Amino acid sequence: MPLILITTSPRVAPGLLGHDAWRLLREGRTYTGSAGHPCLPYLAEAGVQVEVIDPEPSRLVAEARQGQVVWLAAQDGDADVLRAVGQVAVGQDDPPVIEVVPGSYDLPGARVLDLVGVMDRLRNECPWDAKQTHETLVPYLLEEAYEVQETVEDGDYPALREELGDVLLQVAFHSRLAMERDDGFDIDDVAAGIVDKLVRRHPHVFGSVEVGGEAEVTDNWEVIKAAERAAKGKESVLDGVPLGQPSLTLAAKLQSRAERIGAPADLPGEGVSALGARLFELVRQARAEGLDPEAELRAAARAYRDRVRAWERTTG
Numbered sequence: 001m002p003l004i005l006i007t008t009s010p011r012v013a014p015g016l017l018g019h020d021a022w023r024l025l026r027e028g029r030t031y032t033g034s035a036g037h038p039c040l041p042y043l044a045e046a047g048v049q050v051e052v053i054d055p056e057p058s059r060l061v062a063e064a065r066q067g068q069v070v071w072l073a074a075q076d077g078d079a080d081v082l083r084a085v086g087q088v089a090v091g092q093d094d095p096p097v098i099e100v101v102p103g104s105y106d107l108p109g110a111r112v113l114d115l116v117g118v119m120d121r122l123r124n125e126c127p128w129d130a131k132q133t134h135e136t137l138v139p140y141l142l143e144e145a146y147e148v149q150e151t152v153e154d155g156d157y158p159a160l161r162e163e164l165g166d167v168l169l170q171v172a173f174h175s176r177l178a179m180e181r182d183d184g185f186d187i188d189d190v191a192a193g194i195v196d197k198l199v200r201r202h203p204h205v206f207g208s209v210e211v212g213g214e215a216e217v218t219d220n221w222e223v224i225k226a227a228e229r230a231a232k233g234k235e236s237v238l239d240g241v242p243l244g245q246p247s248l249t250l251a252a253k254l255q256s257r258a259e260r261i262g263a264p265a266d267l268p269g270e271g272v273s274a275l276g277a278r279l280f281e282l283v284r285q286a287r288a289e290g291l292d293p294e295a296e297l298r299a300a301a302r303a304y305r306d307r308v309r310a311w312e313r314t315t316g
Contacts, residue, residue: 015042021103
């Protein structure tokens, strides 16, 4: 006869169990070693009796040899209990079959809930985290974003996972700080905002709009963005372009936005050095050739770095 271990996810509301788990819990003797298991009230309400016992491996194996036994694992998985039971069962002439049945599964993104919980605790219990503000955190956000860029440029995709986690931490941290303001928001509001924006800007996916290719998607995107700016009372096509971004990227973004409304390339201006004007025109030339000026200069800088290092090795 089997000894069935039912596991549950701490990231799923207790009581939301799969059909097989409910059936097994109703069929046989059910034990748990966790008196505070969050599923117990829901099982009791459904008429399922669960006895809280000391997880003695020999007892569980002996009872399973006589008939089906269900063990409701603690939400950490009770790995030690399962390991001890397995060791006892191996020594039996007629060992019971040990099965693991997931009672509930994590949905994609469920571990983000863990991050929210950890961030809340850090804000309350860590002196360093408790002192941070939106302003003090901005340098870390920028640094982490640049580290993501570097791992992508290096093709170091194993490291990318960690770097993206560092960026996600910054999102969670800023969202946690925002909760403390009277006019604040939380990470759910942040997620809801970007979900709404993505749905709104992809009517060809979430609506009835039909597109013939990538170009039409881009055109629709710009039309929708223009409508959003108008709704927010922003009149200029340049509204929303962050001036704090790297200069080459800033110049390329301003040029691209201005071209959409037919602004002439040779608008008169004052207070710009000849060098600045030449750099600005080089950005326009790069865009005309389908190149990203920031990426091109970074590639040149990285190549120069490699040449200097090679030269150091030959002269050292």
